[in-house]
Amino acid sequence: MSTTADRLTTLFTDTLGVELPVRIRAWDGSEAGPPDAPVLALRKRRALRRLLWRPDELGLGRAWVSGDLDVEGDLYDALHRFDRLAAQLSDVKVPVREVLKAAVGLRLAGPPPRPPAEEARAVAGAGSRHSKARDAAAISHHYDVGNRFYELVLGPSMTYSCAYWGADRRPGDLAAAQAAKFDLVCRKLDLKPGQRLLDVGCGWGSMAVHAAREYGVSVTGVTLSKEQAAYGRKRVAEEGLAERVDIRVQDYRDVADGPYDAVSSIGMAEHVGASQYRVYCADLFRLLRPQGRLLNHQIARRPDHRGGNGKREPYHLNKFIAGYVFPDGELAPLAGTAALLEEAGFEVRDVQALREHYALTLREWVANLREHWDEAVRLTSPGRARVWHLYMAASAVSFETNRLGVNQVLAVRPDASGASAMPLVRNY
Structure with missing residues (x-):
């Protein structure tokens, strides 16, 4: 007599025509599938009900969370x-009738289970997409979960963007790799003592502190997160940099005290959205003095070459990350970002891809979370910790498989004559 796990693996193989790449353990303890593969543990029958009602990343994410x-x-x-299975299934038509018949046999009928409390359902009620009020609500959902939680995950650098690893990269060197990233940004911006730097999406103040302390510049950092701003201000005061660093809770669209000599935007543009990206580029151009430089560090969505019908929306995140991690977040292709910067008047001078660096960074964050799991759960919730575990591990795989990229784009605002005052060779 076949077990529940046997029935599930057979259903998958027969209806979709591909082998399940993991071993299945069903809620009744039965197992089936490749003996040496990772085990997909269906702890409750409800996991399949979630997938039956939402057969996509969101349904899978809800079952995980x-x-x-x-x-x-x-x-x-x-x-x-x-990921390899998704490539195999990209052109497979799911036989809905067979799936529903199997669902009845497995007693999966019933209304859809309630989504976990960690889902960002309230953000949609905060106004139109990428309005200032809704952007503030989306940022609050992601970042205002407690600074101590972020300390556990990010480590002492409190830097939530791709680090810059040397050729001798060793696990545990995350803080040094983050400092190397900030130094790379400062060198690309050619920062000099006495200059003014605007750090858009300044987070917990890490770039602002580094630039002020190591390069002698005056920094204005803006963030929409009140918790980030409070943490950053405390950090600035402890470093003795209060006269040179100003951390504000402010939308980048409301900054009006330019011109600045340089602008850094590190891991912030993913929140801007396609509808506002021209505004973003125009505002940063407006805030720079002639010959001032912009460093835009941004995740890019790579083209999907795995097959399928080609109807993928290039700017939108997958449904799990949009629902649980970055509400309203959107990823632009690199070519689109460069084109819009040029349209705003910038001259794009350099692009550096850091895709492999982000995969390494994410694995470090996952290791930190696992090491401090019990405290992370206590500070947030079991579901929130599970959100971060899956999101960061899956993102690492997306960078490793070239589904996502991340790039530093160096651009300059030319003066009236068209001159950019850039060196003939890269000197950073």
Whole structure:
């Protein structure tokens, strides 16, 4: 007599025509599938009900966040296997009638389960997409979960963007790699003592402190997160930099005290959105003096070459990340970003891809979370910690498989004659 796990693996193989790349453990303890593969543990029948009602990343994410579904073994291995499976299934038409028939046999009928409390449902009620009020609500959902939680995950640098690793990269060197990233940005901007730097999306003040302390510039940092701003101000005071660093809770669209000699935007533009990207570029251009430089450090969505019908929306995040991590976040292709910067009047001078660096950074963050798991759960919730675990591990795999990229784009505002005062060779 076949077990529940046997029935599930057979259903998958027969209806979709591909082998399941992981081992299944059903809620009744039965197992089936490759013996040496990671185990997909369906802890509750409800996990399949969630997937039946939402057969996509959101349904899978809801099952994971609620604890109805888990992975035993190497999570990265499992995610790589699922990524290859998604490529195999990109052109497969799901036989809905067969799936529904199997669902009745497995007693999966009933209304959709309530989504976990960690889902960002309230953001949609905060106004139109990428209005100032809704952007503030989206940022609050992601960042205002407690600075101590971020300290556990990000480490002492409190830097939530891709680090810059040397050729001798060693695990545990995250703080040094983040400092190297900030130094790379400062050198690209050619910062000099006495200059004014605007740091857009300044986070917890890490770039502002580094630039002021190491390069002698005056920095204005803006963020929409009140918790980030409070943390950054305290940090600035402890460093003795209060006269040179001003951390504000302010939308970048409301900054009016230019011109600045340089602008850094590190991991912030992903929140801007396609509808506001021209405004973003125009505002940063307006805030720079002639011959001033912009360093835009931004995740890019790579083209999907895995097949399929080609109807993918290039700016939108997958449904799990949009629902639980970055509400309203949008990823632009690199070419689109460069084109809009040029349209605003910038001259793009240099592009550096850091894709592999972000995969390494994310693995460090996942290791930090796992090391401090119990405290992370206590500070937030079991569901919130699970959101971060899956989001960061899956993102690492997306960078490793070239589904996502991240790039530093150096641009300059030419003066009236068209001159940019850039060196003939890269000197950073």
